[in-house]
Amino acid sequence: MPNRLEITDAVRAYGPGTGVLGASLRVAPGEVHALLGLNGAGKTTLMRAALGMVRLDGGGVRIGGVPVARLPAPNWARVGHLIDRPFAYADLSVRANLRVAARLRGLPPAAVAARVEAALGSWSLGRYGPVRAAKLSKGNRQRLGLAAALIAGPDLAVLDEPTDGLDPAGVIALREALLRLAAGGAGVLVSSHHLDEVARIADRISVMNRGRIVGGLEPGGADLERAFFALVLADDERRGEAR
Ligand SMILES: Nc1ncnc2c1ncn2[C@@H]1O[C@H](COP(=O)(O)OP(=O)(O)OP(=O)(O)O)[C@@H](O)[C@H]1O
Numbered sequence: 001m002p003n004r005l006e007i008t009d010a011v012r013a014y015g016p017g018t019g020v021l022g023a024s025l026r027v028a029p030g031e032v033h034a035l036l037g038l039n040g041a042g043k044t045t046l047m048r049a050a051l052g053m054v055r056l057d058g059g060g061v062r063i064g065g066v067p068v069a070r071l072p073a074p075n076w077a078r079v080g081h082l083i084d085r086p087f088a089y090a091d092l093s094v095r096a097n098l099r100v101a102a103r104l105r106g107l108p109p110a111a112v113a114a115r116v117e118a119a120l121g122s123w124s125l126g127r128y129g130p131v132r133a134a135k136l137s138k139g140n141r142q143r144l145g146l147a148a149a150l151i152a153g154p155d156l157a158v159l160d161e162p163t164d165g166l167d168p169a170g171v172i173a174l175r176e177a178l179l180r181l182a183a184g185g186a187g188v189l190v191s192s193h194h195l196d197e198v199a200r201i202a203d204r205i206s207v208m209n210r211g212r213i214v215g216g217l218e219p220g221g222a223d224l225e226r227a228f229f230a231l232v233l234a235d236d237e238r239r240g241e242a243r
Pocket residue numbers: 014018019037038039040041042043044045046193
């Protein structure tokens with residue numbers, strides 16, 4: 001089976017030392033791959049590139065083996081993503097937003113109601129079902145965005161800082177959702193600027209610094225923080241010397 005996502009030598013430069021400057025990574029079926037980096041490392045730009053949202057200056061992206069520029073619509077329906085702010089129709093209720101998300105992702109009409117109720121349950125949004133999205137707290141908006149992105153059980157999920165704004169219960173709901181997805185064969189790429197819960201459940205952790213993947217961390221390894229900063233610092237020193 002092809003990789004769920006394959007990024008090869010991606011370049012999207014926004015200036016000297018800024019943007020994505022040659023990054024490669026793969027997400028295999030059944031794998032949770034965490035992308036860690038400090039603010040400005042290039043994680044969001046790389047994830048946008050993975051989703052065809054920014055044009056690359058060099059390199060390429062394949063989703064399920066197909067170049068992203070040629071990915072047909074039904075394959076896009078099998079990709080769930082949350083980049084930047086969670087998307088929701090402000091004037092629709094939480095339940096209606098989830099219905100729309102399910103239909104947009106190609107779920108058959110007969111399956112929608114049950115899937116929406118299941119999502120409301122797993123993200124503890126049941127009591128907010130009739131509430132307009134505009135009225136939600138930041139954390140619940142994030143839950144809604146995640147529930148919508150993942151409602152159809154995508155083959156590939158690309159989530160940028162998904163723990164942002166989540167309380168501990170939300171983080172646990174996210175962990176369960178990601179593990180469930182991966183257990184079903186999906187690939188998950190998830191970014192974070194700190195070593196949160198998501199990095200701890202990852203099968204693979206890549207560290208990004210100043211536009212490049214500079215190494216990996218042992219998932220579940222002791223003292224991830226120390227190992228992370230050691231990689232970043234070593235890269236900074238190497239590049240400092242190269243200047
Ligand atoms: N459209 C753009 N135009 C110019 N510069 C940009 C643009 N998008 C991103 N950048 C710059 O590229 C660098 C990488 O940004 P990016 O958002 O990809 O990093 P990040 O690792 O996601 O950081 P954060 O954790 O802060 O979101 C930053 O210096 C940012 O200012």
